[in-house]
Each structure stands twice: as C-alpha cells, then as structure tokens.
Amino acid sequence: MEPGLISEKKRRAAFAAVSLLLAVLVFLSAVWGRYPEPGFTGFSVLKENALARALLWNIRLPRILCALMLGASLAAAGTVLQTVLGNPLVEPGLLGVSQGAAFGAALAILLAGEALWHIPIFAAFFGLMGLGLSWMLARRFRYGGSILRLVLAGIVTSAFFSSGIGVLKSLADPRSELPEITFWLMGGLSSADWSAVARTAFPVIFSLLFLCIHRWRINLLSLDDRSAFALGSNPGRERGVLVVVSVIAVAAVTAAAGVVSWVGLLVPHVSRKIAGADTSRSLPLSMILGALFVLLCDDLARSLLTGEIPLGLITSLFGALAFSVLMSLRERIPRER
Amino acid sequence: MSADAVPSVSLRNVNFSWSSSAVPLFRGLDLDVTAGETCCLIGPNGSGKTTLLELILGWRRPTSGAVFSEGRPLERLPSRERGKTMALVPQEEHLPFSYSVLEYVLLGRAPYLPPLASPGVHDISLAEEALGGVGIADLSKRAVSELSGGERRLVLIARALLQKPRILLLDEPANHLDPANRERIIGILSDLKASGITLLMSSHEPDMVTRLADKVVLLYGKGPLQVGRADEMLVPRHLADLYGVKARIIEDKGRRIIVWGE
Numbered sequence: 001m002e003p004g005l006i007s008e009k010k011r012r013a014a015f016a017a018v019s020l021l022l023a024v025l026v027f028l029s030a031v032w033g034r035y036p037e038p039g040f041t042g043f044s045v046l047k048e049n050a051l052a053r054a055l056l057w058n059i060r061l062p063r064i065l066c067a068l069m070l071g072a073s074l075a076a077a078g079t080v081l082q083t084v085l086g087n088p089l090v091e092p093g094l095l096g097v098s099q100g101a102a103f104g105a106a107l108a109i110l111l112a113g114e115a116l117w118h119i120p121i122f123a124a125f126f127g128l129m130g131l132g133l134s135w136m137l138a139r140r141f142r143y144g145g146s147i148l149r150l151v152l153a154g155i156v157t158s159a160f161f162s163s164g165i166g167v168l169k170s171l172a173d174p175r176s177e178l179p180e181i182t183f184w185l186m187g188g189l190s191s192a193d194w195s196a197v198a199r200t201a202f203p204v205i206f207s208l209l210f211l212c213i214h215r216w217r218i219n220l221l222s223l224d225d226r227s228a229f230a231l232g233s234n235p236g237r238e239r240g241v242l243v244v245v246s247v248i249a250v251a252a253v254t255a256a257a258g259v260v261s262w263v264g265l266l267v268p269h270v271s272r273k274i275a276g277a278d279t280s281r282s283l284p285l286s287m288i289l290g291a292l293f294v295l296l297c298d299d300l301a302r303s304l305l306t307g308e309i310p311l312g313l314i315t316s317l318f319g320a321l322a323f324s325v326l327m328s329l330r331e332r333i334p335r336e337r
Numbered sequence: 338m339s340a341d342a343v344p345s346v347s348l349r350n351v352n353f354s355w356s357s358s359a360v361p362l363f364r365g366l367d368l369d370v371t372a373g374e375t376c377c378l379i380g381p382n383g384s385g386k387t388t389l390l391e392l393i394l395g396w397r398r399p400t401s402g403a404v405f406s407e408g409r410p411l412e413r414l415p416s417r418e419r420g421k422t423m424a425l426v427p428q429e430e431h432l433p434f435s436y437s438v439l440e441y442v443l444l445g446r447a448p449y450l451p452p453l454a455s456p457g458v459h460d461i462s463l464a465e466e467a468l469g470g471v472g473i474a475d476l477s478k479r480a481v482s483e484l485s486g487g488e489r490r491l492v493l494i495a496r497a498l499l500q501k502p503r504i505l506l507l508d509e510p511a512n513h514l515d516p517a518n519r520e521r522i523i524g525i526l527s528d529l530k531a532s533g534i535t536l537l538m539s540s541h542e543p544d545m546v547t548r549l550a551d552k553v554v555l556l557y558g559k560g561p562l563q564v565g566r567a568d569e570m571l572v573p574r575h576l577a578d579l580y581g582v583k584a585r586i587i588e589d590k591g592r593r594i595i596v597w598g599e
C-alpha cells in the first residue's frame with residue numbers, strides 16, 4: 001500500500017467501528033445522568049421509578065436526538081463548504097451564518113423576553129440573512145477569485161453581526177436578559193425537548209439527505225471552476241445550491257442549540273484523514289463522527305458539574321485541542337493555491 | 338471525408354475583449370477545424386492562446402459572434418452533452434485536497450453519471466483502462482499531490498480521455514516537461530490523432546507542432562489570425578513576424594527543426 005492512503009478494507013472497518021461506537025454511545029447517553037443518582041441508571045431503577053422513566057423519555061431522549069442532528073449537520077455542512085469552496089479552513093461560521101443566527105437570537109431575547117419560541121425563528125432568519133449578505137457582498141467585491149471573495153465577505157458579515165451582538169448585549173438587562181444571551185452565544189442543548197426535535201428534524205433530514213445523495217458530485221466542485229465546467233457541470237449553480245442546502249441545516253440546528261463552534265472545522269478534517277478526500281466516503285463518515293463528537297461533549301456538558309456547562313465551551317476546548325494534535329501529525333500537504 | 342461534413346469546431350466572426358473599454362483581443366475571428374484534424378495554436382505569451390481554447394470550450398463567451406461545436410451553437414449545448422463532446426487538459430490544476438489518482442481520474446465520468454449517482458465497478462474499470470492507456474496504471478492508488486509535474490499531466494490527460502470526447506483541447510501539453518515526458522506526451526497525442534479524435538492545442542514547442550499539426554493558427558495578439566497548413570505556416574518569415582526573432586528551419590530525417598536567433 002502507498003504511504004498515507006488508507007486501504008479500502010481499513011476504511012470499511014473504520015466506518016463500521018465508528019457506527020457501532022455511535023450506537024453504543026446513544027444507548028449509554030440515555031441511561032447516563034445525575035438522576036436519581038449520578039452515573040448510569042440501572043434497568044431495575046427504570047422499572048420502579050416512574051420519574052426516572054419520564055426523565056429518560058422526555059428529557060434525555062430528545063436531547064440525544066438534538067445532539068445527533070446538531071453534530072451531523074455541522075460536520076456535513078463543514079465538509080461540503082470546505083470542498084465546494086476549495087478551502088480546508090472554512091466552517092459554517094465563516095460565511096456569516098453563525099454570527100447572523102446569534103444576532104437574531106440575541107435580538108429575540110431582547111424584544112420578546114422570556115417567550116422562547118421567538119428565538120429559533122429569529123436565529124434561522126438572521127442566519128440565512130448572514131449568508132445572503134455574504135453572497136451579495138461577494139458579488140460586489142473586486143478583489144481575488146470567487147472563493148476568496150466569498151470568504152472575505154463572510155468575515156465582513158460576521159464582524160458586522162458581532163458588533164451588533166455587542167450593542168444588544170450592552171442594551172440587555174444584566175440580571176435577566178444578558179445571562180440568557182450569553183448562554184445562547186455559548187451554545188447548549190439544555191432546552192432541547194420533543195418540540196425542538198420536531199422543529200429541527202424536517203430541515204435537517206431534508207438537507208442531510210440532499211447532501212448525501214449528491215455526495216460524489218460534490219467532488220467536482222473542489223476543482224477550479226473551469227475544470228468543473230469542462231467536466232460537464234455548471235459550477236456556479238451547483239455550488240450555490242449546495243451552499244444554501246448546507247446553511248439550511250446549520251440555521252435549523254443553530255436555532256435549537258445556539259452557537260456551537262469547532263465541530264464544522266475539526267470533524268471534516270478527521271473524516272478525510274480516515275476516509276480520504278473523496279466526499280462519497282468522507283461526507284457520510286463526517287456526519288457520523290460529528291454526531292458522535294457532539295453527543296459525547298453534551299454528555300460531559302450535562303454531567304460534569306451539578307450545573308450545566310455550555311456545550312459550545314466543551315466543543316471549543318476539545319475541538320481546538322484535537323485540531324492542534326491533528327495538524328501536528330505528519331501528513332502529505334496538498335499544494336497551496 | 339465528404340464535402341458537407343460538419344466541422345468539429347467553428348468560430349464565426351468572433352470578437353472578444355476583456356472589458357468594454359479594453360482593446361479587443363480577437364477581432365472578426367473565423368476558424369474551422371474539421372473532424373479528426375490536429376490544430377495547433379501558436380503565438381507569443383499573452384497572444385490569447387488559452388483564451389481562444391476557453392472560447393472554444395464555452396467557458397468564456399465571445400463579445401460578439403458565435404462558436405459552434407459540431408455545428409451546434411455552444412450556448413445551446415446542455416452541460417452534460419458538452420462534457421461528452423469536449424474535454425480540456427489544463428496546464429495545472431489547483432488541488433485543495435489529497436485525492437488518489439483513481440478518485441481524481443474518475444471525475445472524468447461525471448458527464449455520463451446521473452446527478453445522484455456515484456461511480457460503480459464499471460466506471461472504475463473504465464478509469465483504470467484510461468490510466469493504462471497513458472501508461473500510468475501503477476499510479477492509481479497514489480495521492481495526486483505526491484506526483485511529479487509530468488505524472489500530473491498524464492493524470493489530467495487520462496481524466497480527459499475518460500470523458501470519451503470527440504474534441505480534445507490541450508493547453509500547452511508539453512510545457513515544463515523533461516524530454517522523456519515530452520516524448521511520452523507526443524506519443525500519446527499521435528496515437529489519439531491516429532484514432533480520429535479532433536485535437537486542438539496551444540503550444541510553445543515548435544518541434545511538437547511540426548510533428549503533430551495538420552493545421553496551424555498563428556496568433557499575433559490584438560489582431561487577425563493566420564490559419565493554414567502546418568508546412569505553409571511554419572516558415573521562417575511567419576515565425577519571425579510572430580515572435581520578433583529570426584528563425585531558420587533545418588530538415589533532419591524528415592523532421593523539421595526550428596533554430597532561433599541569428
């Protein structure tokens with residue numbers, strides 16, 4: 001075997017192992033928690049304790065489903081955006097989506113106070129608006145190629161929304177609204193219930209299925225536009241569709257969980273390391289790994305301390321650590337553009 | 338060939354400029370390349386060789402005039418159909434990710450696969466055949482980013498051939514290659530020529546042009562083209578006009594060799 005490239009057999013084994021690991025983790029997460037006692041809940045306890053059963057069904061299960069959707073969506077969007085924008089450093093947050101959604105949520109908290117149902121709608125709306133603004137600016141910019149323009153426009157849009165968030169924070173009531181905004185900006189699944197699952201599931205399933213069935217063709221768009229065109233594609237249109245579909249999934253999960261960073265950057269890199277660059281393999285693996293990573297982080301977020309630790313803090317901590325280890329590993333670096 | 342055969346590529350009164358205020362790069366361009374012909378574009382740097390290939394591919398639209406592929410106006414050719422008719426071998430291609438040679442070459446099957454499909458066993462065997470066809474079957478599991486310049490060029494040719502095009506466009510196919518790799522590419526191209534595929538290539542290698550071309554297009558830049566049979570075009574007078582350097586032609590064992598300078 002050539003150095004650096006993984007054989008088909010090892011790839012399949014890795015895929016099976018990761019899927020199995022996810023199934024086991026889902027089961028363990030369902031019986032893991034702080035009630036009735038910290039640690040694993042036994043079957044006998046579940047049989048006797050109706051409250052423990054209700055807790056498992058009404059709190060842990062929807063929370064697990066939300067964590068799976070959150071991880072799979074962020075990782076899938078990261079893989080797709082990195083591939084179609086030909087830039088391994090892109091993550092959903094880079095296109096103004098996360099900051100836009102965060103601004104929307106902060107605005108909702110300020111305008112509507114405790115009425116929680118406003119937050120997801122505002123977050124999704126402003127998340128998509130963030131993308132729209134990046135897109136519009138990129139069309140007007142007269143510097144660099146189309147991809148560089150989009151990334152630059154994303155940075156500008158993100159900065160614009162972050163300053164907006166700063167303004168909202170300074171206007172917020174420091175006793176009630178500010179802590180809520182802050183917690184939302186750090187991300188978390190403490191409010192995940194069946195209605196959050198229902199709201200999030202449709203856009204997430206639609207987007208992930210769409211990306212999954214296009215998973216091979218996504219490769220074409222990692223080439224420069226002229227080459228993709230010569231291979232019989234319409235790079236501008238296809239790239240646009242894939243970016244919008246990815247962002248729909250990100251906006252939906254961000255609306256439910258707040259800003260959870262590093263997943264969309266780290267997981268695609270790990271996935272490519274295992275499955276290779278071909279998105280027909282690395283995209284599905286990325287979804288599974290993303291779900292696994294976020295579920296594990298959320299288990300820690302809800303059980304390490306008596307209070308809840310914001311999920312975004314844990315994903316950032318482990319994400320940044322894992323990323324720096326990953327980048328220090330010896331690797332064949334593709335040529336720079 | 339019958340007299341009414343439709344040309345593989347034709348340009349009719351094509352004008353092209355980079356912006357409305359710029360001096361046009363091409364003015365009133367007419368060109369016909371018949372099926373099976375090998376046509377070489379030669380001219381100094383910046384004379385528009387790559388741009389002309391891009392116009393023929395449809396990647397750039399002429400400011401006015403029309404480009405036809407097998408008699409059909411390019412803009413009316415569906416993307417997928419275009420990908421089966423024409424393929425491009427660029428000089429270089431940026432690769433942000435580390436694809437294996439096989440994965441990379443398989444992208445050449447894109448025009449034949451429905452939008453939702455992934456390549457199957459049949460596609461893989463076709464890709465391996467294409468790699469074998471250019472003599473690099475042994476590289477299929479290597480990472481493209483690890484290959485030498487010459488090997489990368491061969492991989493790009495294999496990918497273009499997997500498109501089974503009737504028209505193959507090549508942008509300076511032998512540029513920056515050592516003599517062994519250049520001979521290898523010339524060998525592959527003469528096999529393709531013998532198989533009846535239409536070849537259009539830009540080149541800075543007059544030796545390659547004299548060995549392969551049926552038709553030669555001289556691009557002076559910002560002016561008209563001159564089109565003619567290879568032996569009529571590659572004469573000292575035209576070459577001196579084109580590059581502004583004196584040229585002599587020496588015949589050796591049936592090969593025409595160009596000697597530049599005094």
